[in-house]
Amino acid sequence: MPKPDKREEILCSALHLIAEHGFHGAPMAMIAERAGVGAGTIYRYFENKDVLINEMYKELEKRLTAYLLEGYAVEQPLRDRFLHLSTAVLRYCITNPIHFKYLEQFHNSPYGVAHRRDKFLGKSVQRDLYCELFEQGVTQGTIKNLPMVVLCSLAFGPLIFIARDHILGFVTLDDKLINNIISACWDSLKS
Template sequence: MSKPDKRDEIVRAALELIAEHGFHGAPMAMIAERAGVGAGTIYRYFENKDVLINELYQEIEKRIVAALHQGYSREKPFRERFVHLGTTLLRYFISSPLDFRYVEQFHNSPFGVAFRRDKLLGDTTSGCDVIKELFELGVAQQILKDFPLVILFDLFFGPVVSLARDHILGFIQLDEAMIRHIIEACWDAVKR
C-alpha cells in the first residue's frame, strides 16, 4: 500500500478536525499537527484556510456526485429517479459520517450560504445539479408541486439531513427498507 501524499494527509486531518470542532475550532496549526506536517507545508497546497475549506467541500461534493450518478438514468421514470437520488444521498450520508458532518457545517456557515445561493439562483455547473435539473423538470412537467426550488429542496433535503444526523447520533437505526420509506414520504411531500 502506498503512503498517502502530504496534501491527502492535510485534507484528511482538516476533515476530521473540522467535523469534530467546527471551522473556528480547527486552526491551521492543529490541522498541520494532525496531518504530521509543518504549519508552513499546508500553505504550499492551500493559499489560506478559506481555500482549504472550499476545496475540501468540492472534494466531498465530487464523491457525492459520483454516488448519485451510479445507476442513475434519465431514461427511467421520474419517480424512480427521485427515489434513486434520495436513497443514494441518505445512504451516502449515513455511511460517510465525517463527510456528512462537514457538509452540514459548510451549509450552515457563510461559505455554504454563498454556495447555496449560487446553486439555487445562479448559473452552476456542479454535478449535484442532477437534483436541481430533476426538480426543474418535475415542476415544468407538472409532476411536482409548483413551489419555488428552495421549498422543494427543503422538503427533500430537510428530512434527509435530519434523519442522517439522527442515525449518526444513534437516535434511530435506518435500514434499507426504512430509507426507501423515508424517501417515498419525501416524494409524497413534493408530488402533485
C-alpha cells in the same frame, strides 16, 4: 504500501478536525500537526484556510456526486430517479458520518450560504441533479410548482435530519424504513 501525499494528508486531517471541532475549533496549526507537516507546508498547497475549506467541500461533493450517479438512469421515470437520488444521499450520509458532519458544518456556515446562493441564483457553473429533476417535474406537472429552494427543503430537510438522528443513535435505519422515508419525501413534492 505507498504513503499518501501531503496534500491528501492535510485534507484528511482538516476533514476530521473540522467535522469534530468546527471551522474555528480547527486552526491551521492543529491541522498541520495532525497531518504530520509543518504549519508552513499547508500554505504550499492551500493559499489560506478559506481555500482549504472550499477544496475539501469540492472533494466531498465530487465523491457524493459519483455515488449518486452509480446506477442513475436519466431515461427512468421522474419518481424512480428521485427515489434513486434520495436513497443514495441518505445512504452516503449514514455510511460516511465524518463526511456528513463536514458537509453539515459547511452548509450551515457562510461558505455554504454563498454556495447555495450561487446555485439558486443560477451563478453556479455546475448543474445540480436535483434542480434539473425538479425543473423537469414542475414542467411536466408531476411536482408541485414551488420555488426551487422550497422543493430542495422538502426533499433534503427530512433526509438531513434522519441521517443526523441515525448517526446520533436516535433511530436505526433499515431498508424498509429508508424506503418509507424516501417515499414520504416524494409524497410531499408530487402534484
